[in-house]
Amino acid sequence: MIARHRWFPFAAAAAVLAAAVFSTARTIGFPLRSEAGRKLKIVATVFPLAEFAREICGERGEVLLLLPAGADVHHWLPRISDVRKLQAADLLISIGKGLEPWLSSLVKGSAARTIPAMEAAEGLDLIPAGGKAEEAEHSHGSVDPHVWLDFGQDMKIVEALTRALSGTAPESAALFSRNAEGVNARLRRLDESYRASLDPFRGRSFFIAGHAAFAYLARRYGLVQISLTGLSPDAETTPRQTAAAISRAKAEGIKTVYFEPSTGDKMARLIAAEIGADVRPLYPGHNLESGQEGGAMTFFQFMERNLENLVHGFTGR
Amino acid sequence: MDAFFEYAFLQRAVGAGVCIAVACAVLGVFLLLRKDAMIGHGLSHIAFAGIALGLLIRQWPMAVSLAVAVVAALGIMKLKESAGFHGDTAIAVCSSLGMAVGVILASISGRFDASLLSYLFGDILAIEPAEVVLSALMALAVLVITAVFYHRFMFMTFDREAAQAAGVPVRRLDALMSVATAITVVLGMKIVGILLVAAFLVIPAAAGLQTAVRFKSAVGIAAVVASASVVVGLAAAYLLDWPASGTIVVVSFLIFGILFLFRRRA
CATH class of the missing domain: 3.40.50.1980 (Nitrogenase molybdenum iron protein domain)
Structure with a gap:
């Protein structure tokens, strides 16, 4: 028994070494440069x-x-x-x-x-x-x-x-x-259809009850993003921030509160209820939602849906 | 402070917060005396496994989570009883297992995502009207159970053997307490978040137990400390522009500290 215990560490070390040599040899032996025909x-x-x-x-x-x-x-x-x-x-x-x-x-x-x-x-x-x-x-x-x-x-x-x-x-x-x-x-x-649809609403605000993911969209089409939290999706809001966001949404006449589908619509629904607005999703588009595997939506479809929902927020249609 | 009259979300935060705080504080007095202070943390880990299981089988994640937490609470009780561990060992065993199983199930179901966490953790600033009602019912249930079984609970908490010998159904009452705790923790966590539930189970009860001379007043003081923490904490969070949950916990600790110093001088 004791003898077996004695050689065990050496055997283990040898196995690790062999594995290391083998894996290095594999990467050297099969260079991963593309050769014609391989995907x-x-x-x-x-x-x-x-x-x-x-x-x-x-x-x-x-x-x-x-x-x-x-x-x-x-x-x-x-x-x-x-x-x-x-x-x-x-x-x-x-x-x-x-x-x-x-x-x-x-x-x-x-x-x-x-x-x-x-x-x-x-x-x-x-x-x-x-x-x-x-x-x-x-x-x-x-x-x-x-x-x-x-x-x-x-x-x-x-x-x-x-x-x-x-x-x-x-x-x-x-x-x-x-x-x-x-x-x-x-x-x-896509850019042209955004421009055509959103141009009448230049300078208007949209309200996202989540983190500020849409600054690039806002910049490109001259819109103003109001968000509950900043760039970090983890930042906890304070009661005063939430209250300030609600007053600002009221003052700007926000008719639709947007939510990110991945984090749920609860906060958006509650704020919408306080200011008498409705609720729509706005997709940051960095990911599919659960259950959308298998290419149910393309990036372009997400962005077209966003445009519809943004226009709905400004026109009520 | 006009904000508290102007914004419905703040009113709901006070309402649901006070109800859950009182329910936790009353249970907490018994839990602390039973050396089960960590049960809130433990059950929250187990609830995570329950949510993951619910998402995997695509059925009512919240109900599955409640069922799993109740079973686990009974399991912890059993483990304490038959293995002769202290409460904290049994809780640690079950909560580690819960976390591990949760991670595996969430990965298998491919739902290791924000929706899982949103099932698990509420936010005191995002409470729905129905959740206020649910919190009130929960607080009421805890108060009624405590009032009805008050003497038997107290007897078995202080002298288990004597209570058993006197014919108190100790194991059934233990089970009742475990089930009530599991339901309070899981629903409370869903409504106001785990940070608050874990704190409400321990800090107000600790304040009550070290201030009061009689058991009944310990329960009363715990409930008052818990409610005051919610109201003062939310007001302070608003004035200072701080996150609500953290501020409420700090306020409850400050009240605990003041009572502690006061007791020493007296």
Whole structure:
């Protein structure tokens, strides 16, 4: 018995060493550079990035979305299967700027090699995070990361994605840029329909009974966002903030209170009852809701629904 | 302070807050004497498993959670009794298991998301009219149960063996107390949030027990301290522009501290 106990640590050490050698050999032996015919494996953190990448790649690549439907991008905890997704990835696409606080440790934890990565928020015209409601989670990036809600910025993201993908698989560059033109054409049409529908309401306010996720949308179409909390989705409101938001909503003649479907409509319903308004969802679009797996809604459909609901808030129709 | 007359959300916060505070405070006096101070925390972890199970089987998450918490509360009682542990050991065993099972179930159901947390945790600033009624009924139920079984509860709390020998149905009353606690914790957590429920179960009761000479006045003082914490806490949170739950807990601690000093001098 004692003898067995004595050699056990050595056996364990040997096993660990063998595993380490084997895993290194695997990454050296099978370089993950794309070769023609093999589908590219793209991993995207949030829904809009996955949608853009999927359309740009077409048949050439397979896009995996890290964030499961309904999960909160700020708090989600990766599972073992997500580490394996990353290990097999040819390209990792994230927003960056503090939106995905779990990503850096996930990449470090799974790195037997350097995963080619791009941060979509890099080089864009970002809105600085201001106001006193900022919390540590977002403030280290100190910009508002919800940049995909500005369709002009989305077009730039599509271009950057196309460049990154072409770098990974140069032989398909022509296909990527052809597909990218298609995506950007749709984004341009979306932008034009927003502009046409919202132009009459320039300077008007919309009220979101949640965190301030819609600053980019507000900036692009000249609207004013009133929110219950600041950029951090965790910030607890104080009684006075809530009271102030209610008075402001009353003063501005708000007819519709918006809620983020992922956090529920309770707060929105209660505020709507105080000011005599109705309640509609407004999708930040970074994620599908629970039960919408399997491509029930596209990013474009979410944004079209948002436009309908915004117009409803201004016109009552 | 006009705000409290102007805004319905603040009125509902006071109403539901006071009801839940009183229910927790009265139960808390018995729980503290039974060395079950951590039962609020423990049951909240177990309720998490219940919500996750409800989301997985897609049936009434709140009802499933209540059922799971009641079963767990009875299990904790049983474990204390037959394994001879202290209350805190049994609570720690069950709450760790609850948390672990909850994490697994939530991951399997793919619903590890904000909706899970919104089922679990309420916010005292977001209380619906129906929840005020529910809180009032809960407080009433706790007060009626305590009043009806008052002497038997007191007897078995102070001398369990003697009570048993005298023919008090100790185990059935234990079960009643456990079920009442489980329901109060789970519903209270859903309405005002776990921070407040866990505090209301312990701090007012501690204030009552160390101030009062007689048991009955300990229960009364606990209820008054709990109610005052809600009213003063909400007013202070409004004036200072602080988060409501945290301020209410700090106020209840301050009242506890004042009573503590007062007692020492007396």
